[in-house]
Amino acid sequence: MNRQPQIVTITLNPALDQTVYIPNFQEGEVNRVQEHRIDPGGKGINVAKVVRALGHPACVTGFLGQDNSKRFHEYFQQQVITDCFVEVAGAARVNIKIVDDHSGRVTEINFPGLSCGGRDREELEAVIRNLAGEYQWFVIAGSLPQGAPPDMYGRLTGLLRQQGARVLLDSSGPALREGIKAVPHAIKPNLEELGQLVGRTLATEAEVKSAVADLLAGGIQEVIVTIGARGAIVADKTEMLQVTPPAVVANSTVGAGDAMAAGFVVGKIQGLPLADCARLGTAAATASVVQPGTQAGPVQEVEKLLSRVQVSREAVVFK
Ligand SMILES: Nc1ncnc2c1ncn2[C@@H]1O[C@H](COP(=O)(O)OP(=O)(O)OP(=O)(O)O)[C@@H](O)[C@H]1O
Numbered sequence: 001m002n003r004q005p006q007i008v009t010i011t012l013n014p015a016l017d018q019t020v021y022i023p024n025f026q027e028g029e030v031n032r033v034q035e036h037r038i039d040p041g042g043k044g045i046n047v048a049k050v051v052r053a054l055g056h057p058a059c060v061t062g063f064l065g066q067d068n069s070k071r072f073h074e075y076f077q078q079q080v081i082t083d084c085f086v087e088v089a090g091a092a093r094v095n096i097k098i099v100d101d102h103s104g105r106v107t108e109i110n111f112p113g114l115s116c117g118g119r120d121r122e123e124l125e126a127v128i129r130n131l132a133g134e135y136q137w138f139v140i141a142g143s144l145p146q147g148a149p150p151d152m153y154g155r156l157t158g159l160l161r162q163q164g165a166r167v168l169l170d171s172s173g174p175a176l177r178e179g180i181k182a183v184p185h186a187i188k189p190n191l192e193e194l195g196q197l198v199g200r201t202l203a204t205e206a207e208v209k210s211a212v213a214d215l216l217a218g219g220i221q222e223v224i225v226t227i228g229a230r231g232a233i234v235a236d237k238t239e240m241l242q243v244t245p246p247a248v249v250a251n252s253t254v255g256a257g258d259a260m261a262a263g264f265v266v267g268k269i270q271g272l273p274l275a276d277c278a279r280l281g282t283a284a285a286t287a288s289v290v291q292p293g294t295q296a297g298p299v300q301e302v303e304k305l306l307s308r309v310q311v312s313r314e315a316v317v318f319k
């Protein structure tokens with residue numbers, strides 16, 4: 001079988017991200033919205049939009065709710081993203097992202113989202129089995145919909161691995177804990193998610209490195225730990241790198257982690273070494289942070305940022 005180096009992303013619980021800009025947002029007070037926008041999102045969909053912005057083909061699958069699926073289908077058509085979503089009853093959630101442009105703080109309100117049943121899951125597995133025969137890299141990302149068993153990502157990862165595909169898993173809580181039992185090729189937790197996964201607080205560089213080393217020893221090939229504006233630790237069996245983004249004025253940090261995953265996987269399919277995958281991921285993440293709402297940065301911006309990303313074997317993230 002001649003597999004294409006296309007990236008398929010799996011989003012079981014998509015969202016319309018409603019980003020509201022409120023200067024000096026005050027909890028418990030009346031707050032007035034200055035600007036707002038809505039973007040089709042959910043982690044896997046965000047990964048696909050960045051993959052496309054970087055000039056690579058992307059295919060998306062997962063569940064969409066039939067009551068508002070049109071909005072997503074139209075978006076995929078506009079962005080020239082191959083659309084293999086399975087429709088289920090209901091509507092994708094609307095997640096609220098409150099950006100305080102004075103402090104730069106983002107408050108996220110994420111709803112539980114779609115519900116799926118056994119038939120829905122069977123239909124999706126059939127779609128994914130077909131795609132696995134054709135494509136090589138899969139990014140499974142985000143929370144599980146209601147009704148999905150906690151080991152659903154583990155099951156999908158196992159199915160994809162059996163067919164020789166590579167999986168990057170980006171989730172949190174029980175979905176991530178159960179998912180890694182199927183040993184995905186790579187994972188991309190943020191610092192908090194990594195702490196929850198290993199069951200300990202990770203405050204120092206040594207603590208993070210030891211958690212990463214434990215995961216690599218368990219068979220995961222690449223681990224990316226994102227730490228917001230401070231950057232990321234990116235590791236495989238041979239090296240552990242620290243990557244710092246250039247200082248930028250953030251417009252919305254929502255989806256920055258998804259952009260990092262997208263750039264990293266694009267680097268992998270281009271056959272780049274780990275340091276360059278980390279650099280491309282970080283440049284894509286930084287470019288997305290500058291954009292309003294949950295959007296990809298343009299490829300020209302990513303290219304300009306590449307040389308300003310610092311990749312080091314020394315302690316730069318926790319210095
Ligand atoms: N304020 C910022 N300025 C520059 N780069 C940033 C900023 N915030 C995040 N980044 C970049 O984005 C990457 C991912 O950020 P972060 O750790 O916030 O991801 P995340 O928590 O997984 O995000 P999400 O779940 O919203 O996608 C970081 O490693 C960094 O390179």
Ligand SMILES: O=P(O)(O)OC[C@@]1(O)O[C@H](CO)[C@@H](O)[C@@H]1O
Nearest residue numbers: 015041042043095110142143255
């Ligand atoms: O509730 P989940 O599935 O964990 O995260 C959903 C979400 O916050 O993740 C994306 C940013 O990474 C947003 O587009 C979306 O609203």
